[in-house]
Amino acid sequence: MKDLECAFVFNCDYNGLSVIQSLGRRGIPVYALDAKRGIGTRSRYARYLNVPDPLVDERGFVDKLKELGTKAGGRPVLFPTNDHWAESVARNREELEDMFDLVVADRAVVELFLDKERFGRWAMEQDLAVPRVWSRSELEDPSTALPFPLAIKANARRKPGQGEEGRQWARAADALRFRTCGDREELVELLAEAARVGVPVFGQEIVRGRSSAMHSIGVYASDGDVEGLVYGWKVRGFPPGFGDCVTGFSAPPPEWAIDMAKEACGRARYTGLAEFDVMIDQESGARKLIEINPRSWGWIGVSLPAGVDLPWLAYQGIQSKEPVGEVALGCADGETVYYAKMLADLQNTLLWYRFSDARDWVLSPRQWWATFRGKRGVFAEFAKDDPAIAVFALVQAAKQFAGRARRVLKGQRF
Known part of the structure; x- marks a missing residue:
């Protein structure tokens, strides 16, 4: 194995903290990258570096990564720890992989898994045991037989590169993280709410349990x-x-x-x-x-x-x-x-x-x-x-x- 390269971990809530401590305890130089001072940035095992949030400024985030990578030398290992940071790295893989080793899948796979409706359909095609899903157009069609109660979910809760409106959109998507409707009337109301805030949604069969x-x-x-x-x-x-x-x-x-x-x-x-x-x-x-x-x-x-x-x-x-x-x-x-x-x-x-x-x-x-x-x-x-x-x-x-x-x-x- 190569000499120990440094690691860039982002973003740095409890998820990032665990990765930072795991690597830092083994003597790996770790940098905690985030747009804010999350709990992971306080670890003694990492040095905090402020970077733009790719939700708002994806280009700025990628440029900052490259700048930091040049200063660090070698081939830093990138550990994105939540959805839109992982998607941003995957989307810019060709530009980043000459300088970094990426702990992230290819763009097509990342985008498939993060689009929850597409993932549900792919999983059904692969004969994986998943809840049934319905597109918005299927939900709006009165002839579609639906098993009420039904879950309504946002297709994705974070998408990189949305500019200053990105955070507002993310809050709207969070409000539609998991909502249930017991009949057609409630379904129509939820679909109208999603349309007002511009968040794509789909229907999913409910699996009972807390x-x-x-x-x-x-x-x-x-x-x-x-x-x-x-x-x-x-x-x-x-x-x-x-x-x-x-x-x-x-x-x-x-x-x-x-x-x-x-x-x-x-x-x-x-x-x-x-x-x-x-x-x-x-x-x-x-x-x-x-x-x-x-x-x-x-x-x-x-x-x-x-x-x-x-x-x-x-x-x-x-x-x-x-x-x-x-x-x-x-x-x-x-x-x-x-x-x-x-x-x-x-x-x-x-x-x-x-x-x-x-x-x-x-x-x-x-x-x-x-x-x-x-x-x-x-x-x-x-x-x-x-x-x-x-x-x-x-x-x-x-x-x-x-x-x-x-x-x-x-x-x-x-």
Whole structure:
């Protein structure tokens, strides 16, 4: 393998933080690139560099990358950690790959996976178990038989290069992240709302269950071959119905998870880090592949205690361009490990779930601690070797508390 090149990680929320810590602890020089000071930019293992947000200024972002790459020398390794940053790198691959090694798939694959309606149709063609999807024109056709209740989703929530209106568009798309309609009348109202804000939407069959029914398969693959795999599931998310993982467990992967990842990555000739979101229907038990995120994911930090450090595996694989051989599977020792945003999970279980449809997730401090007692794992905000993260996280938690308190006082629910 080559000498250790530096790594550029962007953007730098908890996802980026996990990648930064993984690489930095191995002595790799890491630069945290972002348009704002997220929690990952506070890590002792990275130097923060401000770059334009490709959502607003994609050309400026690419030019800044090239400038920083020239100053760094060698071939820095690029780790985009959310959708529109990954898409921007993929869209500009030809311009960037002479200077960088890219932990991201080809443009066609990235754009396919990020367009949720197109992905659903592609997956059905590949005989992958996914929820059925309907285009907007099909939804508007009164003759289309639809299984109400139905989910309405934005085709994509972030698109690079949209100029100053990009953030406003993204907020509108976030509002249409996951909405349900129980009949034709509600469907018409939702479609009209989407049209007013200019967000393309589609319909998707509902898979019944809260965020705790979501299982994740995290992989590093090279040219369609899975080289590392970590499997887990959300224990609690926020908002509880469909929110991002706040606490999750990883365990030895079942055969169905290994087979699904190998099949999908092989058919897409996928290279890079990815996360498969699989929902298990709480009534039928059917497993449905909801989406594949062509990047690292929010709780990739679980891969380290699971024994397959995916960011490090990706760094090695992208540089060497050589297969690692047998697939490395997480939790090979049979133990279950955890990843948790401790401060957020404490707030949610002690208080905020009381103002949601997940009141059964309300816990006492003793019950909350029982989630983790006797297991190894990661509390995202608290690492002995990276103490500044805890300080920043405490400030964030206070702001989050104030914001949610205002919502509750207004009579809103989560």
